[in-house]
Amino acid sequence: MSILRETITGIRTTFILWLLTALIYPFLLILIGQFIFPYQANGSLITNAQGNIIGSALIGQNFTSDRASLALRDRYFLSRPSTTNYSTGDDAKPTGVSGASNLAPSNTDLTKRVQETITQLKQQGIEPTADLVYTSGSSLDPHITPEAAKAQIQRVAKARGLDTNQVEFLVNKNTEGRFLSIFGEPGVNVLTLNLALDNLNRS
Structure with a gap:
């Protein structure tokens, strides 16, 4: 029973870390870049x-x-x-x-x-x-x-x-x-x- 519980805990922890590092954190940086530093975030393009x-x-x-x-x-x-x-x-x-x-x-x-x-x-x-x-x-x-x-x-x-x-x-x-x-x-x-x-x- 303890092995099953530990497995579930490991899967839950992995999913939470994936959610934080692969989705929330990158999209948060994208939002910050687009709203605060749009020129730099989009390649510092010159026209x-x-x-x-x-x-x-x-x-x-x-x-x-x-x-x-x-x-x-x-x-x-x-x-x-x-x-x-x-x-x-x-x-x-x-x-x-x-x-x-x-x-x-x-x-x-x-x-x-x-x-x-x-x-x-x-x-x-x-x-x-x-x-x-x-x-x-x-x-x-x-x-x-x-x-x-x-x-x-x-x-x-x-x-x-x-x-x-x-x-x-x-x-x-x-x-x-x-x-x-x-x-x-x-x-x-x-x-x-x-x-x-x-x-x-x-x-």
Whole structure:
């Protein structure tokens, strides 16, 4: 009789724990997220002036002009290099897959890629910084350092016919400080910065 009672108690305990951890707790977090932090809970999505979703503030991406000329590539600030090309699928939309190359510093492929990146940056008149040369651990980092952004101000300002002070103001405006003023380092969100540049040109 005691074995049956213990079995029933075990089944009841398992069911209650499943109810709490698999249903009540997750749905409670969903409700809290949707009502208190809806922007973050839904992917920190960013829209353009037309209301179309163009990306997430949490995931990096490549930037190109909607104009045909390759000479207009300098209109945008460059993101960090990505080993996954920012997870672009066959449909040219980000798939969200992350991952580093896992190449050792002594690997010749890595050395060649770094040297090519440095050469490309210098050809565009950009003084290479560490984050413009090396990929992040996830290869999806949406931020660059303020130093990396400032190294591109003159190039972008010239390509868009803007005063460098205007571009520098946008860089400062899109620079995010340390979390709780303690953790991490300041970073510039490249997506919001490039979107602000496009909106400035339209105004």
